Amino acid sequence: MSKPSTAIQCTACGAESWVVREPIYEGFTKVGESFACASCGHVFASEEDVPYVGLTTPKIFSEEDRSAQPQLFEAGENRRICRYCKHYVVNPFTQWCGVHKKEVEATDSCGRFEARSEE
């Protein structure tokens, strides 16, 4: 048994395993290689889909870090703007605040914000 050189964390069986490369022949011509999990035999579609250990783990981490933080920030704050206020009136010519009797922007905010009930 040769020493495993390409460690993977298999996406099919979840085991720490290694990839088995097999040449693919069409007749007598080698047309490519197949990549399979040594543990469960799952065949990966291409070498790019092989979950090599050390390549996949950091990628998963950074994607989670990026998406988690902005969502937490946006959840509460962005709802308290004129756009979602019950005093906000919009027509083709202007956006109007019913409390301050003045023109506003959808993204404005003020101390008199009251959430619109119907939506």
Ligand SMILES: [Zn+2]
């Ligand atoms: Zn497997």
